[in-house]
Amino acid sequence: MPNEHKLLLLGLLRQTDMHGYMLNAHLDATIPVTLKKPTAYHLLDVMEKDGWITHRNERTGKRTRKVYRLTEQGEAEYLTLLRHQLAAFTPGEYPGMVSICFLDSLPVPESIRLLKDRQSRIREYIAGFHHTSDHPVDPGTRHRGSAALAIDFIHRALKLEMTFLDDVVHTLQDSTNQ
Amino acid sequence: MPNEHKLLLLGLLRQTDMHGYMLNAHLDATIPVTLKKPTAYHLLDVMEKDGWITHRNERTGKRTRKVYRLTEQGEAEYLTLLRHQLAAFTPGEYPGMVSICFLDSLPVPESIRLLKDRQSRIREYIAGFHHTSDHPVDPGTRHRGSAALAIDFIHRALKLEMTFLDDVVHTLQDSTNQ
DNA sequence: TTTTCCATGTAACTCGTTACATGATTTC
DNA sequence: GAAATCATGTAACGAGTTACATGGAAAA
Numbered sequence: 001m002p003n004e005h006k007l008l009l010l011g012l013l014r015q016t017d018m019h020g021y022m023l024n025a026h027l028d029a030t031i032p033v034t035l036k037k038p039t040a041y042h043l044l045d046v047m048e049k050d051g052w053i054t055h056r057n058e059r060t061g062k063r064t065r066k067v068y069r070l071t072e073q074g075e076a077e078y079l080t081l082l083r084h085q086l087a088a089f090t091p092g093e094y095p096g097m098v099s100i101c102f103l104d105s106l107p108v109p110e111s112i113r114l115l116k117d118r119q120s121r122i123r124e125y126i127a128g129f130h131h132t133s134d135h136p137v138d139p140g141t142r143h144r145g146s147a148a149l150a151i152d153f154i155h156r157a158l159k160l161e162m163t164f165l166d167d168v169v170h171t172l173q174d175s176t177n178q
Numbered sequence: 179m180p181n182e183h184k185l186l187l188l189g190l191l192r193q194t195d196m197h198g199y200m201l202n203a204h205l206d207a208t209i210p211v212t213l214k215k216p217t218a219y220h221l222l223d224v225m226e227k228d229g230w231i232t233h234r235n236e237r238t239g240k241r242t243r244k245v246y247r248l249t250e251q252g253e254a255e256y257l258t259l260l261r262h263q264l265a266a267f268t269p270g271e272y273p274g275m276v277s278i279c280f281l282d283s284l285p286v287p288e289s290i291r292l293l294k295d296r297q298s299r300i301r302e303y304i305a306g307f308h309h310t311s312d313h314p315v316d317p318g319t320r321h322r323g324s325a326a327l328a329i330d331f332i333h334r335a336l337k338l339e340m341t342f343l344d345d346v347v348h349t350l351q352d353s354t355n356q
Numbered sequence: 357t358t359t360t361c362c363a364t365g366t367a368a369c370t371c372g373t374t375a376c377a378t379g380a381t382t383t384c
Numbered sequence: 385g386a387a388a389t390c391a392t393g394t395a396a397c398g399a400g401t402t403a404c405a406t407g408g409a410a411a412a
Binding site: 035062 | 399400401402407408409
Binding site: 369371376379381384 | 395398410
């Protein structure tokens, strides 16, 4: 999905002005996305050069930080990106599925062991997930924001992956006691 | 997922020796994966330099093609990659979810329209999918190969995305007639 | 006072894409 | 004889990562 990271940064900046470090801190809390710190700083530079955002310097002692704010153009770009990405569909990569294609290259017991390893890694991931994604209900609007919808989807996707792996393991087990 | 494309190429070459063009043709038929022609040729070069595969030239008239074959080292690397990737978990990107986070920036009717656009694109994708992924049952072993499992997962994932979007649309509709 | 956190980056690298180039062969 | 397909690439670019660099401030 092109510019998905820009949309995320713009969307956060639209809510409140922020500096890069704070943005990075908010990223994981909003939605699990692989956007590393250097990349985020870089995107802020790019978007500033393009006139989508501007920054003012805030000083605390000798330390300064760049607090970014959306420009009018940035607001317009935000809405354009949002409309495009809401209507777009990008197939997705489904990482780890290639190895499933070649399951039969290994002895069945080993395959089962490896798949159960994967499952325990998924469980760990889900566990770390609940900590960061417990968004409180906004007392003003009394709804949780649409981010909760996205989080919910990811939960469902992870659950799907778990039950799929269960099915695969069972298929493998059946194939030995047939 | 690192080296997933290499694993795919090795896995196909392990079944039968092939030249690059044929590999590219088989890619989509095996599993839907975004691996473009130039990338595949490049990976073949790299893996040959690393001693994982070798090629012989086959001539038909003036046209030659490079038919690749796994080396012993390639076989070993294949198994190592396979074991690692079967046990590994890579979170996945869930493209299109960022835009869901900011749904409330647009008027509800427009959001609904855009999401339904996305759904129709997913439907098209699924339709084109059934054509390529009708793998015949192997008459010798009488099983469909593990690739069918991966295909099945992708089907389930796409269905999940559809019902998720249904849910979101319904949530939006309810929020107006509340 | 040493570690941890705050805050911003740079440089080199990996992986992959797009658009293009080339030429032979088969099909219409 | 023109168009599609077979077959292999190159060159330029883009997005993002990793590891590292820098320096101030707060906490242990």
